[in-house]
Amino acid sequence: xxxxxxxxxxxxxxxxxxxxxxxxxxxxxxxxxxxxxxxxxxxxxxxxxxxxxxxxxxxxxxxxxxxxxxxxxxxxxxxxxxxxxxxxxxxxxxxxxxxxxxxxxxxxxxxxxxxxxxxxxxxxxxxxxxxxxxxxxxxxxxxxxxxxxxxxxxxxxxxxxxxxxxxxxxxxxxxxxxxxxxxxxxxxxxxxxxxxxxxxxxxxxxxxxxxxxxxxxxxxxxxxxxxxxxxxxxxxxxxxxxxxxxx
Amino acid sequence: xxxxxxxxxxxxxxxxxxxxxxxxxxxxxxxxxxxxxxxxxxxxxxxxxxxxxxxxxxxxxxxxxxxxxxxxxxxxxxxxxxxxxxxxxxxxxxxxxxxxxxxxxxxxxxxxxxxxxxxxxxxxxxxxxxxxxxxxxxxxxxxxxxxxxxxxxxxxxxxxxxxxxxxxxxxxxxxxxxxxxxxxxxxxxxxxxxxxxxxxxxxxxxxxxxxxxxxxxxxxxxxxxxxxxxxxxxxxxxxxxxxxxxxxxxxxxxxxxxxxxxxxxxxxxxxxxxxxxxxxxxxxxxxxxxxxxxxxxxxxxxxxxxxxxxxxxxxxxxxxxxxxxxxxxxxxxxxxxxxxxxxxxxxxxxxxxxxxxxxxxxxxxxxxxxxxxxxxxxxxxxxxxxxxxxxxxxxxxxxx
Numbered sequence: 001x002x003x004x005x006x007x008x009x010x011x012x013x014x015x016x017x018x019x020x021x022x023x024x025x026x027x028x029x030x031x032x033x034x035x036x037x038x039x040x041x042x043x044x045x046x047x048x049x050x051x052x053x054x055x056x057x058x059x060x061x062x063x064x065x066x067x068x069x070x071x072x073x074x075x076x077x078x079x080x081x082x083x084x085x086x087x088x089x090x091x092x093x094x095x096x097x098x099x100x101x102x103x104x105x106x107x108x109x110x111x112x113x114x115x116x117x118x119x120x121x122x123x124x125x126x127x128x129x130x131x132x133x134x135x136x137x138x139x140x141x142x143x144x145x146x147x148x149x150x151x152x153x154x155x156x157x158x159x160x161x162x163x164x165x166x167x168x169x170x171x172x173x174x175x176x177x178x179x180x181x182x183x184x185x186x187x188x189x190x191x192x193x194x195x196x197x198x199x200x201x202x203x204x205x206x207x208x209x210x211x212x213x214x215x216x217x218x219x220x221x222x223x224x225x226x227x228x229x230x231x232x233x234x235x236x237x238x239x240x241x242x243x244x245x246x247x
Numbered sequence: 248x249x250x251x252x253x254x255x256x257x258x259x260x261x262x263x264x265x266x267x268x269x270x271x272x273x274x275x276x277x278x279x280x281x282x283x284x285x286x287x288x289x290x291x292x293x294x295x296x297x298x299x300x301x302x303x304x305x306x307x308x309x310x311x312x313x314x315x316x317x318x319x320x321x322x323x324x325x326x327x328x329x330x331x332x333x334x335x336x337x338x339x340x341x342x343x344x345x346x347x348x349x350x351x352x353x354x355x356x357x358x359x360x361x362x363x364x365x366x367x368x369x370x371x372x373x374x375x376x377x378x379x380x381x382x383x384x385x386x387x388x389x390x391x392x393x394x395x396x397x398x399x400x401x402x403x404x405x406x407x408x409x410x411x412x413x414x415x416x417x418x419x420x421x422x423x424x425x426x427x428x429x430x431x432x433x434x435x436x437x438x439x440x441x442x443x444x445x446x447x448x449x450x451x452x453x454x455x456x457x458x459x460x461x462x463x464x465x466x467x468x469x470x471x472x473x474x475x476x477x478x479x480x481x482x483x484x485x486x487x488x489x490x491x492x493x494x495x496x497x498x499x500x501x502x503x504x505x506x507x508x509x510x511x512x513x514x515x516x517x518x519x520x521x522x523x524x525x526x527x528x529x530x531x532x533x534x535x536x537x538x539x540x541x542x543x544x545x546x547x548x549x550x551x552x553x554x555x556x557x558x559x560x561x562x563x564x565x566x567x568x569x570x571x572x573x574x575x576x577x578x579x580x581x582x583x584x585x586x587x588x589x590x591x592x593x594x595x596x597x598x599x600x601x602x603x604x605x606x607x608x609x610x611x612x613x614x615x616x617x618x619x620x621x622x623x624x625x626x627x628x629x630x631x632x633x634x635x636x637x638x639x640x641x642x643x644x645x646x647x
Contacts, residue, residue: 013279015643018303018398019304021397046362051249051251065277068279075249093301106282112480118485196400234290
């Protein structure tokens, strides 16, 4: 047993677990990090479990079921620092596309009339508790994870990237989607992702979170000039359907 | 007091409920319902293969490819040879990556006397070193073709947004050649481990081209997947339980080997037993070599041919209803998508491999309880959890 090393718990609510797969992608770097911390709970990776309190709790996924919501509140009380890992935890993400009011229709269509649903609604962690920091992405960038955790371990307050995805795009020498009249959430989205989706030829739906001081109204204006209303809504709701400032 | 009832080291949240007196076991899946089939309706065809990989971060490429196949089927698109080969290469990377994650980080710690895969670094450094080499090559394949190791970025309807350069493929081939001996080591490792005994009347099913084949001499057409693979809702689970013509079946690596041309030869060489579901673990180890070899073959072929980056457009009068089927790491994965004339999704249905395996897991668990009467409850529970892990359930996939 390590003494005086921060106790870290990794939890996952309902999601795809792709962000945890990204953590495993860190390989040796994760081992180096593990020497400085004590992972006392990681259900996906180990049987070993300690019931808390934890110095740092990292939560992946959206709390969809009532027991997940209760556990989240309990974890908040038992954690020093609470971190949202990935789009589902930080934003609601893909599961949050399903509106609460429509869930019952789909329960019946998918499970049949007699089914007793377990899910309530898919919302970000911040809908229920205070989050100290969000590591954004769908999936996260594993090196961003490392940066944030190391800053916390060094006693610093981690900061968000002060620039947008546009900066990453320039570094990658990508063609600008907006200049080419293709919708893009990049201008209002926090950088640090390396513009990986746009570099692969896919759209940017803003999974890295809205950056500080983003000019959302200006981007809406640009969308108006290059695409229709339906497409605009699809872009603004892929990861951000629960973002009140978008409504 | 925070407690933990979920089974550790499996993908997703499941609880084992055992009735030792009546020798019955249940696997209760506690994932929240994300209702992906509802999320897809109203979204566009192009968003389908963006959204469905997010069903599962352990097999996102499989969902991406299945959705692409369904959409292209709906639009009457036949992709070109370059696209076909690149996607096959991605699939090799996916099946390697998923098997390696499952084996070295979830299932094999049971057999190697550790709790976490990362403990192997000190307790079994050779295994650990090789696991990282294999994980790395699987990631490299997917990065090279798909743009990212989790949730691909380069694929699109009719082809690829971006195809790798010959230089990228040359580099990949070098890595593949360098890691060939590690892939062989994995297959050899399958012979060195000891698997628990279990004798079940196991029916194994795998998809081959446009057919779904059972080792009990039954073949159906992929087109009829919905009629032949039924799903039952159980009150203790958010995942449905699948059956094949009303029978419990096992899909995945062991089934693929059992239904391959060389099944007898492979079974003899590696001591595989097609009536013991624990042997899905050696089967996955053997498949590491198989997919690694296949990746080498495809990469070499791509280096010889003139690559064509053309994206094929929809045909003139498409059906607008399509099925995409793929042998995902855990077995047959079926996506069905219907579109309207504007390319908006009007219907989606997804049957995952784990849904098909859930009924078989419970049947095998009951058999295991009947065949371990002389053991303590503690020992039997441990074996049951090892059995569940051997099936490599992906509970996120099962409750999509």
